[in-house]
Amino acid sequence: xxxxxxxxxxxxxxxxxxxxxxxxxxxxxxxxxxxxxxxxxxxxxxxxxxxxxxxxxxxxxxxxxxxxxxxxxxxxxxxxxxxxxxxxxxxxxxxxxxxxxxxxxxxxxxxxxxxxxxxxxxxxxxx
Amino acid sequence: xxxxxxxxxxxxxxxxxxxxxxxxxxxxxxxxxxxxxxxxxxxxxxxxxxxxxxxxxxxxxxxxxxxxxxxxxxxxxxxxxxxxx
Numbered sequence: 001x002x003x004x005x006x007x008x009x010x011x012x013x014x015x016x017x018x019x020x021x022x023x024x025x026x027x028x029x030x031x032x033x034x035x036x037x038x039x040x041x042x043x044x045x046x047x048x049x050x051x052x053x054x055x056x057x058x059x060x061x062x063x064x065x066x067x068x069x070x071x072x073x074x075x076x077x078x079x080x081x082x083x084x085x086x087x088x089x090x091x092x093x094x095x096x097x098x099x100x101x102x103x104x105x106x107x108x109x110x111x112x113x114x115x116x117x118x119x120x121x122x123x124x125x126x127x
Numbered sequence: 128x129x130x131x132x133x134x135x136x137x138x139x140x141x142x143x144x145x146x147x148x149x150x151x152x153x154x155x156x157x158x159x160x161x162x163x164x165x166x167x168x169x170x171x172x173x174x175x176x177x178x179x180x181x182x183x184x185x186x187x188x189x190x191x192x193x194x195x196x197x198x199x200x201x202x203x204x205x206x207x208x209x210x211x212x
Contacts, residue, residue: 007128010173014135017166021142024162030154033146037162041139045169048132052172052184061175064184071191072168079161079198086205087154 006055013047016040029095030087038080045072129177136170157201164194 020040027033049072052065088103140163147159171187 006176007132010132010176011128013169014132017139017169018135020162021139021166024146024159025142030152030158033155034158037158041162041165045165045172048169048172052175055176061181061184064181064188065172065175068168068172068184068188068191071188071195072165075191075195076165079195079202082199082202083154083157083161083205086202087152087157089206090154092152092154 002054002057006051009054010048010051013044013051016044016047020044029098030092031084032095034080034084034087038076042072042076129173132173133170133177136166136173139166140170154205157198157205160201161194161198164190164198168194 017040020037023036023040024033027036046069049065049069053062053069056062056065058066094101143159143163143166147156147163150156150159168187168191171183171190174183175181175187
């Protein structure tokens with residue numbers, strides 16, 4: 001019974017992987033591709049590893065699967081953020097249909113963008 | 128059933144490799160190599176279920192760590208800095 005549940009969960013993960021890779025091929029821009037593929041493929045691999053945990057239980061193999069799952073959940077968004085930041089700083093262009101570039105607006109020197117202070121802390125002190 | 132999942136993951140990997148081959152900018156190639164690393168972790172997990180051996184899970188764990196370090200190095204390189212900067 002648990003084998004069938006594990007196979008169904010892994011098949012759902014495969015569907016997410018396929019959607020992410022189709023997004024990687026079809027979307028027009030490096031940032032759009034990064035957005036689509038990273039999120040979908042992370043969730044798909046997550047579900048495949050959860051299938052391994054369901055199949056083998058919490059033994060040695062399930063523990064390794066949980067460790068791998070935690071590591072992927074931590075590192076995959078970090079790597080995607082680093083790649084997007086590097087691509088933006090290297091000046092790769094956005095898609096011609098993009099409606100805004102908030103990162104360039106906020107990081108331009110001399111702009112009067114609101115600096116991220118902590119106003120909530122002051123409200124806590126004076127109720 | 129696990130064979131079907133493995134074939135589907137191979138199709139995903141081929142799509143990633145197509146993007147790495149045809150990507151117009153170096154950033155596209157970096158993204159596709161990053162995604163390929165995460166996909167291979169899932170492939171090793173499916174191999175674990177297929178064969179029932181403990182070895183492939185260790186391969187998946189170390190592959191995820193190496194893919195993370197490689198992606199960070201490629202992102203640093205993409206930004207125009209040296210690796211140790």
